[in-house]
Amino acid sequence: MTQTTQSWWFVFYKDQLLLEKKGNGTFALPCGEIPPIVIKEKTTVHTITTLEGKNCKSFSLPAPIEESEQYVMIGLRASYEYLPLTHYQTAGKAHEILHWDRNSQFCSACGTPMEQKEDIMKRCPKCGREVYPSISTAVLVLVRKENSLLLVHARNFKGTFNSLVAGFLETGETLEECVAREVKEETGLDVKNITYFGNQPWPYPSGLMVGFIADYAGGEIKLQDEELSSGDFYTRDNLPELPRKLSLARKMIDWWIEHPND
Ligand SMILES: [Zn+2]
Numbered sequence: 001m002t003q004t005t006q007s008w009w010f011v012f013y014k015d016q017l018l019l020e021k022k023g024n025g026t027f028a029l030p031c032g033e034i035p036p037i038v039i040k041e042k043t044t045v046h047t048i049t050t051l052e053g054k055n056c057k058s059f060s061l062p063a064p065i066e067e068s069e070q071y072v073m074i075g076l077r078a079s080y081e082y083l084p085l086t087h088y089q090t091a092g093k094a095h096e097i098l099h100w101d102r103n104s105q106f107c108s109a110c111g112t113p114m115e116q117k118e119d120i121m122k123r124c125p126k127c128g129r130e131v132y133p134s135i136s137t138a139v140l141v142l143v144r145k146e147n148s149l150l151l152v153h154a155r156n157f158k159g160t161f162n163s164l165v166a167g168f169l170e171t172g173e174t175l176e177e178c179v180a181r182e183v184k185e186e187t188g189l190d191v192k193n194i195t196y197f198g199n200q201p202w203p204y205p206s207g208l209m210v211g212f213i214a215d216y217a218g219g220e221i222k223l224q225d226e227e228l229s230s231g232d233f234y235t236r237d238n239l240p241e242l243p244r245k246l247s248l249a250r251k252m253i254d255w256w257i258e259h260p261n262d
Pocket of ligand 1: 107108109110111112124125126127128129
């Protein structure tokens with residue numbers, strides 16, 4: 001029996017992912033029996049998952065790799081434009097695990113160096129505390145009012161586009177309560193008919209976005225100044241710059257554009 005030892009390699013420096021040049025401006029994940037870059041001592045190589053019958057392995061670099069004839073480093077978000085979706089999604093998972101690894105070096109209860117016990121579990125050798133990668137859940141809300149939808153520009157957006165109201169889930173809160181609270185806090189509006197749309201892992205650095213559709217129920221727009229620089233209702237023929245295609249927000253907005261009668 002022949003056993004393949006080929007692996008996909010997810011090599012990161014911060015959010016920069018190492019890709020192999022394939023000509024004509026195309027890129028691919030490095031694939032091979034040995035890593036594309038020599039692994040420095042004391043580097044943990046993480047086994048992430050399998051993809052198309054090959055192991056996925058990931059490690060962090062202490063410094064970026066300079067662009068060469070063979071390799072280039074590209075931001076994780078930008079890699080969406082170049083990689084098959086499953087490869088981009090696995091890169092996101094790898095990025096989350098490397099982030100978790102960096103931020104769980106010591107036991108948060110007693111300060112002892114943690115030991116990696118399983119792919120996604122570390123245990124403190126002194127007090128026995130176990131840690132797993134944690135995920136921050138955030139909601140996205142598409143608020144409809146007659147034939148228009150609510151779009152906002154948050155001060156932390158990287159760019160000039162407008163998007164949906166979003167915010168992090170708080171302890172002890174249901175997702176629907178979070179939706180109503182975030183819309184109220186950020187825009188002063190009340191919403192009703194809150195329904196689930198879909199969700200998306202958001203590895204920047206370790207989130208899960210959960211999308212909801214809601215209908216306007218009352219109130220005047222009063223923006224939360226520290227978070228939002230603009231916010232208004234827009235009709236289909238008057239939309240501002242929208243978020244890029246990779247985001248769930250854009251998928252929701254596109255759905256709304258295509259479903260004027262829902
Ligand atoms: Zn401990």
